[in-house]
Structure formats: C-alpha cells, structure tokens
Amino acid sequence: MDSQLQSNPPAPSLRTVPLFATCQAEDVVRLEQRARYRKFKAGSIIVQEGQSAEEIFCICRGKVKLMKGNFRRRERIVAFAGGGEIIGLRCLLGFQKFDKTAVALEQTEGYFVSRSELLRLFRKHPDMIIKIMKQIINHLEEIDDRIVEVASKKMAQRLAETILYLKTTFGEDDQGNLNIRVGRKDLANFIHSNRYTVYRLLAEFRNKGIIEFDRKCLKILDEDKLREIARK
Amino acid sequence: MPQRRYAPECETCGTRLKSIFKYLAFEDLQRLSRLRGCRFYRKGETIFFEGDFPLGIFCMHKGKAKIYKLGNNGKEQIVRLVGDGDFFGFRSLISGSQYKASAEALEDSAVCFIPKEDFFNVLQRNMEFSLQLMKVLCQELETAERYMLDLAQKSVRERLATVLLLLKKKYGTNSDKQTLNIHLTREDLANIVGTATETVIRLLSEFKEQNIIALEGKKIKLLDVDELVRIGNVYE
Secondary structure: OOOOHOOOOOOOOOHHHHHHHHHHHHHHHHHHOEEEEEEEEEOOOEOOOOOOEEEEEEEEEEEEEEEEEOOOEEEEEEEEEEEOEEEEEHHHOOEEEEEEEEEEEOEEEEEEEEEHHHHHHHHHHHHHHHHHHHHHHHHHHHHHHHHHHHHHOOOOHHHHHHHHHHHHOOOOOOOOOOOOOOOOHHHHOOOOOOHHHHHHHHHHHOOOOOEEEEEEEEEEOOOOHHHHHHHH | OOOOOOOOOOOOOOHHHHHHHHHOHHHHHHHHHOOOOEEEEEEEEEEOOOOOOOOOEEEEEEOOOEEEEEOOOOOOEEEEEEEOOEOOOHHHHHHOOEEEEEEEEEOEEEEEEEEEEHHHHHHHOHHHHHHHHHHHHHHHHHHHHHHHHHHHHOOOHHHHHHHHHHOOOOOOOOOOOOOOOOOOOOHHHHHOOOOOOOOOOOOHHHHOOHHHHHHEEOEEEEEOOOHHHHOOOOOO
C-alpha cells in the first residue's frame, strides 16, 4: 500500500507501549516484524469510525484525539490519547466496528497489530488478558465518574476538570505550558459546550490569575485554585 | 417473582444461557455450582455498598437491580441497570479495588454469589471464558460512553425518551407488548435520566397527553415507539 509512509530505520520499539513492556524480547520482535509501522501527519485520520476493527493501533509517539460521529453537526471528542496508548483494542476484542475516529493532533507514529497476532500473544501469556481487563475497567470507572459529573456539574467545573485532566495526561513542557495544543473548539467539544462559553470561561480563569493562555498554548498558574473550582 | 430459599443449580439454570457462563465447560460449571451461594434480596435491599471490598462476583438469577453512584452534591446517579443473567460487582474484583458504586435491588431478586478465588480459578483456566468476559466489558464500555454523551448533549426530554426505549430493550415488555417489564419509582427514573423528580413527572404527563405513553401507577406503557425514537434522536 502506501509504502512511502513507512518510516526509515529509527522506528521506536513496541516496548514503549506498556501493554507489551513485560513481554519477552522474541515476542516483541515477532510482533514488530508482523505489524505495520505508520507515520501520520497532524490532522490525518488514523482509524475511521465504522470500519470493522481487525487491527489495533499502538501509539509510540504523538497525540491523538478520539471523536464520535456527527450529532447535530458537532464532532464529539470523547477522549485524547498519547504515546503508549492503544486505539481500538476494545472494539477488536468486542468484535465490533471502530466506534470512534482517531485523528492525529500532531505527527503521530505507531504500529498496526492484527487480531491474529494479538490472540496468539494472549494464548502464550494469559495474564495479559487480566491486564487488559484491568485497563478496560479503569476506563469504565472513568466514564462512570464522568456520567455522574456531567449529570451534576456546571460548565466552569467541567472546564477546570478538563484542564487538570489534560495536565495529568500530557504533562507540562519546560516553560510550564501544557504539553498539548488544543483549540477552543476542541475544548468545547470535550466539555460539551460551545467555544464562546469556553472562551468566556477561559478569560474568566485568566482574570482570576488561574491560567494563562495564548492561542493554543495553555499554562496553569494556580493549580490549587483550579482544583477548588473542579471540586465545587 | 422468585421465592425465598430457592437456589438454582448452575447446570440447569435457564438464566445461565443469557450470561457469559454459557461458555463454561460442564466440569467447571459443576464446580461452580457447588461453590457458589444464592441469596434472596428484598426490594430496596442493598447488595453491596460503594467503598466495600469485593469478596466475589454477583450474578443475577432472577430480578432487577440498579448500580448507582453518589454525586458530589449527594444526589444519586444510576449508572447501570442489571437484569436476569447479568453479572455485576466484578470490575472492582478484577482491578482489586473497593467498589466504586453501590448496588440495590429494584424488586425482589435472587442473586448468586461466586467467591473470588473460584472465579479467578475459572478465569485463568479458561481462555475462551476470559475473552468472552472481556467482550462483555467492552460492550459495557460502549454503552456507558454513549450514555455519558447522551447525558451531556441531549435535552432532558430527549433523554427521557431515550431512557424509556433503553428500559424496553433491557427488560422487555409484558405480554401486551407495550407495558414495560419494570416498575421504577419516579425518583429512580429521574436518577437514570439525570434530572429532578418533578421534571420527570412533568415530562411523563406531557408524553401521556400526546398519547405517546400511558401511565398506570408505576406501570409505563409505550404506545408510540416511533415517536419516542424521533423525540430521543435514537439513531441505533
């Protein structure tokens, strides 16, 4: 297929993905040989909602936003993912179609691993199943929390919580900026609001000296205050 | 309604065919049948509490239950409903943490209990079983995600219609094919929809006036399912 996208030598190892970190070297090597290595530019689609999930995408480097279908012409961002995370795992294991579209937020590289390879690995290491189950359960708990949160919280709280979530997920760079660039529209989709509200709230936070922002860069100045708002 | 002291055998349990335990080998099943317990819960009784440590997993033999969490403001939010053959309380068991939600019987229910060690034994021996369990988990995740998005983006009216359809899908209907096979208090309904009880009552009577549903005590009859689909923007 698109072989020109295949990268030259310095491809990162699949070992950077925590799921495979404990596998024996030979297993990882075999997996790397059989998997397809791909690089995506910012904005390109990695997997498309509705395709049947025969492969998972293991992110080695980069950041990805996960979106769900058009609902009243609004894209709904369900989650963000970064290096070490796996996309489509539960669709593949649940024998479903991909239920989300993954779009690269910046240059993203990783491996496509097929179902048969994955199952072969599971047969060899049954404890991996438990490990994955734990991950899925963690994810489920997060979603349940968000159900409660969405049902009972106000926009400012959600935004504060989202900013904290972005920080824990992606960290900060040397200047203290959040290590991810998200536009207002992305933020609005994530907290299920519109970008005017987001802009107003961000400005409010800035006036209170809680955050600083410039275009897509976001910097947390007063994390305690932010936590306080998120908890209220 | 299940009777007290009625303990089914796993091998002959009809509910089993609806659950993931149908993927178990016969020997495993026999073992499980010996090891598991069955307990009867009255309506409103709590099966487990948020914050407890799990000692095993629960499997609903016959009955209905709600899984709920408390929000920061102390308001209850139902996150999941349990029907015949569903198993619950296993997430915390597998992740080795405390229960993250509470479970309460919505009507008189018979619930089987499988102790922790025995469940893990089966899980480790039987790859097919664990893959199936994973499949269930994945599907649960998808449902939960959709639920969350509905909560966030739909209006209360849309949500109520969606929830009514969801209840129909989950618990089915009585022999008249219209009356929902579950009796929820208005408060429970509000806690599923994620709104105040008064709002649910108001919207229900609105639906009733438009002849979309009929109400008789706690019984809800869905007269016009297509209209509900339209109101709820349910596209699946």
